[in-house]
Amino acid sequence: MCEQTNAAGAEPEIRAPRDWVAILANYREPSTLRSSFELVVTAGPFILLWILAWLSLDVSYWLTAAIAMVNAAFLVRLFAIQHDCGHGSFFKNRTVSDWLGRVIGVLTLTPYDVWRRSHAMHHSSSGNLGRRGMGDIHTLTVAEYSALTPRSRFKYRVYRSPFVLFGLGPAYTFFLENRLPFGFMANAKFWLYAMTTNAAIFVGLALILVFGGWMPILLIFLPTTILAATVGVWLFYVQHQFETTHWDTEEDWQLHDAALFGSSHYVLPPVLQWSVANIGIHHVHHLNSRIPFYRLPEVLRDHKDLADRNCMTIRQSIASIRLHLWDEKSRRLLSFSQAKPLLHSAG
Secondary structure, eight states, X not given: OTTOOOXXXXXXXXXXXXXXXXXXXXXXXXXXXXXXXXXXXXHHHHHHHHHHHHHGXXXXXXXXXXXXXXXXXXXXXXXXXXXXXXTTOSOSSHHHHHHHHHHHHHHXXXXXXXXXXXXXXXXXXXXXXXXXXXXXXOOEEHHHHHTSOHHHHHHHHHHTSHIIXXXXXXXXXXXXXXXXXXXXXXXXXXXXXXXXXXXXXXXXXXXHHHHHOHHHIIIIIHHHHHHHHHXXXXXXXXXXXXXXXXXXXXTTOOHHHHHHHSSOEEOOOHHHHHHTTTTTBHHHHHHOTTSOGGGHHHHHHHOHHHHTTTEEOHHHHHHGGGOOEEETTTTEEEOHHHHHHHHHHHO
């Protein structure tokens, strides 16, 4: 995809980030028919695989767990639909989108209204060093890390380790952190949103327990949810954590610069791209979050400059795990070892 030509076969035209606003507005309109189709081909298999996994409990627990893990792909795609609902880009009717998002939020263990607000804050502050902390992977600059005590450095290293970010992190986020409206604790309506979702989750699990016992929860619900959560956290990580990402101080930060230069284009095989609902085309999504996920490839086909921007392969994404500190001088995300000479000079 990153080597394709545009529709006219001409050389790409290099545009400033702000220039894309008017261009991408042409792709905003969702199709009710297409959105309904995407919902059916995602929710339908998810339900069928849940039923199949339940029936397989009488055959083999290993088979049940295997089916549950396959079903994680459809749960990830449901989260992507919930994500588009939050941006108002799935159905033209905002009320329909919001209620669909709330229903899916029970399946994804994510209170929709709380998440929608925090995710909007992420979009409005991504790449801003002065507004870190809401909906992002905690990232320090080299200078900030240098000023830490040894104990605080150790804590940051533990936090940035793959074991915490992609091992403990997903389970903590979706099973525990999402149960409370962190960041909005003083607002009663967000408590209502969170507690209503929690109650629906509890009722669902209670019904599973009554009719099937603990095995469906242990061998279907948990494997599906944990694997989907891990994939979700991984995707969120690689969307903004890469060597040439973009961070600026408050006074220098520009929304469209951060969107275009600070978001990756994660190039995946077609099957994986389908299962994550094109969320890898993240730089386009940040430039205009109202574009439905199924229209994002259309943007790349029409605009080679965007198709070639910030490309990241699976191999490159795995290598990005070692990057931890933002160097404001070189404007690169560095590993601890790469930052070591800078830390010594600072000390």
